[in-house]
Amino acid sequence: xxxxxxxxxxxxxxxxxxxxxxxxxxxxxxxxxxxxxxxxxxxxxxxxxxxxxxxxxxxxxxxxxxxxxxxxxxxxxxxxxxxxxxxxxxxxxxxxxxxxxxxxxxxxxxxxxxxxxxxxxxxxxxxxxxxxxxxxxxxxxxxxxxxxxxxxxxxxxxxxxxxxxxxxxxxxxxxxxxxxxxxxxxxxxxxxxxxxxxxxxxxxxxxxxxxxxxxxxxxxxxxxxxxxxxxxxxxxxxxxxxxxxxxxxxxxxxxxxxxxxxxxxxxxxxxxxxxxxxxxxxxxxxxxxxxxxxxxxxxxxxxxxxxxxxxxxxxxxxxxxxxxxxxxxxxxxxxxxxxxxxxxxxxxxxxxxxxxxxxxxxxxxxxxxxxxxxxxxxxxxxxxxxxxxxxxxxxxxxxxxxxxxxxxxxxxxxxxxxxxxxxxxxxxxxxxxxxxxxxxxxxxxxxxxxxxxxxxxxxxxxxxxxxxxxxxxxxxxxxxxxxxxxxxxxxxxxxxxxxxxxxxxxxxxxxxxxxxxxxxxxxxxxxxxxxxxxxxxxxxxxxxxxxxxxxxxxxxxxxxxxxxxxxxxxx
Numbered sequence: 001x002x003x004x005x006x007x008x009x010x011x012x013x014x015x016x017x018x019x020x021x022x023x024x025x026x027x028x029x030x031x032x033x034x035x036x037x038x039x040x041x042x043x044x045x046x047x048x049x050x051x052x053x054x055x056x057x058x059x060x061x062x063x064x065x066x067x068x069x070x071x072x073x074x075x076x077x078x079x080x081x082x083x084x085x086x087x088x089x090x091x092x093x094x095x096x097x098x099x100x101x102x103x104x105x106x107x108x109x110x111x112x113x114x115x116x117x118x119x120x121x122x123x124x125x126x127x128x129x130x131x132x133x134x135x136x137x138x139x140x141x142x143x144x145x146x147x148x149x150x151x152x153x154x155x156x157x158x159x160x161x162x163x164x165x166x167x168x169x170x171x172x173x174x175x176x177x178x179x180x181x182x183x184x185x186x187x188x189x190x191x192x193x194x195x196x197x198x199x200x201x202x203x204x205x206x207x208x209x210x211x212x213x214x215x216x217x218x219x220x221x222x223x224x225x226x227x228x229x230x231x232x233x234x235x236x237x238x239x240x241x242x243x244x245x246x247x248x249x250x251x252x253x254x255x256x257x258x259x260x261x262x263x264x265x266x267x268x269x270x271x272x273x274x275x276x277x278x279x280x281x282x283x284x285x286x287x288x289x290x291x292x293x294x295x296x297x298x299x300x301x302x303x304x305x306x307x308x309x310x311x312x313x314x315x316x317x318x319x320x321x322x323x324x325x326x327x328x329x330x331x332x333x334x335x336x337x338x339x340x341x342x343x344x345x346x347x348x349x350x351x352x353x354x355x356x357x358x359x360x361x362x363x364x365x366x367x368x369x370x371x372x373x374x375x376x377x378x379x380x381x382x383x384x385x386x387x388x389x390x391x392x393x394x395x396x397x398x399x400x401x402x403x404x405x406x407x408x409x410x411x412x413x414x415x416x417x418x419x420x421x422x423x424x425x426x427x428x429x430x431x432x433x434x435x436x437x438x439x440x441x442x443x444x445x446x447x448x449x450x451x452x453x454x455x456x457x458x459x460x461x462x463x464x465x466x467x468x469x470x471x472x473x474x475x476x477x478x479x480x481x482x483x484x485x486x487x488x489x490x491x492x493x494x495x496x497x498x499x500x501x502x503x504x505x506x507x508x509x510x511x512x513x514x515x516x517x518x519x520x521x522x523x524x525x526x527x528x529x530x531x532x533x534x535x536x537x538x539x540x541x542x543x544x545x546x547x548x549x550x551x552x553x554x555x556x557x558x559x560x561x562x563x564x565x566x567x568x569x570x571x
Contacts (some may be wrong), residue, residue: 005462015360035308037072038173039063040225040298044079044270045290046097047114047428048408050351052098053290055318059295060104062337064431073173076105079111079186079270080229083138084412085291085428087358087421088351091117093134093142096354096412098119102143103350107171110182110227111135111148114269117429129347132162139164147227150208154201159208170211170221176302178223179216183208185230185251185271190505191407205230206258207252210298213263223265223300223307227251228299231272237314252287256280265307266298275315288315327550354401354557366533373540377424378406378456381553383428383542385409386559390545391529392433392479392494393461399435399494400480401463405504406456408496427526434500436507438515441487444476446507449540450563451476460552467555469563474556496525 041060042178046052064074078101083149101109119264128173132138139146139161149167151160159167168181185191185203205228213224232250239537245372246253259281266284269276273287282469285295297313319331321536333341376384385406393402411425450458451467451474458465464479485491500517523531555561 016512019362020177023132027501028542034561035301035303036174036176037067037070038073038075038176038178038223038300039067039270039303039355040075040077040266040296040300041050042077042079042227042268042286042296042298043292044229044231044268044287046078046083046272047081047291048059048083048084048097049086049092049292050088050096050100050352050355051352052331052341053104053316054345054348055331055341056292056295057347058070058103058333058341059316059318059336061344062341063297065339066337067174070176075171075173075225076107076178077180077225077227077268078100078106078109079227079287079443080110080182080269081114081270081290082109082112084117087362088354089432090118090428091357091361092354094138095120096351098138099236100140100347100351102141103347103376106144106184106343108140108169109142109146109177109181110229110270111146111151111165111184112229113184113188113192116192119196120145130186130195136162136164146167147180148184149181149212150183150186150203150205150524151200152203154199157203160200160482169218170216176222176305177220178300179213179221180225180227181212182227183230184228187251191503194501206255209255210260217263222302222305224265226264227270227278228255228267230255230268230275231269231274232285233272234272234276234278235274237275237277237342240277240284242311246276252276253280256283256285265300265310268296277312277314279312284312286312294318294320303350304426306481308432318455326453358475359419362419362424364420366418366420366423366530366532367537369420369539370413370418371539374540374542374545375416376409376412378409379558380397380457381459381546381551382409383545384413386461386545386552387413387540388427389461389529391458391532392525394532395523395525395528396433396494398433398492399462400479400491401493401497402461403493403495403506404459405496405499405506406458407496407504418533423526423530423541427529429497429498431496432522433520433525433528434495434497435518436493436495436500436512436515437490438493439487440478440485440489440491442508442514443491443493444478444487444510446511447476448474449505449508451559453560456504457553457559464554467553467561469506469556469561472563474561474563545571 012493055295065443067073082097083089089097103309115135146165171178183205186205189200226510230251232253234246236245264283267268269287284298287295288296294315294317299311301309313465374384376382389402389404412429413426449556467474497519
């Protein structure tokens with residue numbers, strides 16, 4: 001059997017327990033009778049992209065057939081952020097995704113930050129008597145466990161004891177016990193909307209993994225797999241020990257380096273929407289982008305019940321012939337493992353009604369045509385970011401300026417008629433408006449801190465934000481119509497409830513305590529924007545939204561900005 005990764009030549013590596021070796025070009029020899037392979041297939045950050053599930057299920061079916069033929073098995077897992085992001089999932093608070101995952105035979109999933117986004121059960125999350133009600137409902141619905149070893153109850157400091165949620169589990173595969181642990185980024189305390197994270201806090205990610213892994217090893221598991229909604233970034237996958245294309249300070253890389261050697265065999269990562277297929281401190285780490293674009297694979301080979309090697313595959317695109325891997329255009333999976341991938345008709349039928357219900361809403365015209373694509377960017381000023389805050393300020397004309405976070409931008413607005421569905425994809429989160437009356441000086445100090453940490457930049461309307469290096473430190477000023485605002489002045493800001501209540505850590509606790517914050521639970525931001533677009537009509541183009549010659553954000557370097565004082569010269 002010729003492995004599919006040979007099409008990546010000279011690509012994939014066979015990762016042995018003691019190190020790595022290049023995979024040969026020749027097909028592997030038949031598996032000895034005393035050996036068995038468990039193939040781990042992982043997804044992450046699906047964000048409700050349910051149209052990718054039928055072809056993904058086709059790949060899973062092929063691998064299951066291969067493993068059934070040689071006496072092995074498939075372990076199918078998710079590293080979190082399963083639901084929030086598309087109309088077809090959001091309309092039912094992720095129930096359709098879990099229904100499909102059940103049918104596909106998922107074995108376990110981690111909880112991600114956006115899995116909290118639906119709040120209480122039902123459309124009105126102001127009724128926060130049970131702020132994690134929707135997530136708890138999904139855990140009860142799932143035929144597999146949701147795992148969260150480092151999400152703990154504030155009242156006890158112990159892992160969450162919800163029905164269907166556990167720190168770890170043991171899954172039986174091909175006569176072997178595989179231990180599976182779930183963890184989430186330690187940043188969840190500040191990136192989940194505060195009222196939806198009530199009563200929960202994150203604990204040390206590595207300590208939680210070590211605790212659970214040691215307990216699983218004591219119970220005799222043959223391997224330990226961690227599902228981590230925490231990630232890193234790489235762009236090349238030719239060798240698992242080559243980190244030249246990686247941002248190796250990513251959270252999951254730092255965590256893997258701290259783990260005791262030999263305790264964990266595989267980490268399925270997520271959260272960063274990037275690709276990983278690397279070996280760190282003896283741990284195979286994989287991540288496969290987002291929105292169902294690709295899946296991860298690690299083959300675990302056992303002899304006499306002992307793990308003898310691991311084969312790390314590069315992220316595999318579900319629709320490899322598409323020019324844009326994240327496009328929702330027709331998908332042609334092609335072949336995999338010397339078999340033609342047939343999208344699952346059963347999964348397609350299972351989700352058909354959900355896709356149709358979403359399509360009816362998504363196709364509603366907003367009466368505005370985009371002359372060209374309105375592109376997003378999360379780490380620099382962008383036409384889409386400016387477009388969003390311009391509409392926010394138009395919806396609240398009493399405000400002086402508007403701010404929004406880069407992480408709220410989820411997809412470009414393509415050229416052509418802007419529909420509600422296109423706007424929904426661009427702004428998938430159900431945030432409401434928040435207005436804040438605050439001192440200019442407090443806002444400037446918060447922005448100074450934001451520029452010095454690794455984070456997405458804000459978008460601004462109604463003003464310019466100028467960040468300069470002065471005396472070895474960053475100094476931010478806010479300018480309106482060419483005039484710098486006095487630090488002692490007070491301004492009214494319109495933003496999202498997410499930022500105003502502490503999300504992303506943009507506003508310090510001191511700023512939030514000293515500011516007058518009002519939440520508007522009328523129209524959601526997205527729906528207010530849709531209303532403004534219907535009233536406006538006409539055409540827009542990206543050049544009218546972002547002028548590189550006069551940017552709204554001026555700063556000396558990409559975040560995190562470091563201002564090193566130059567040494568003074570003297571005799």
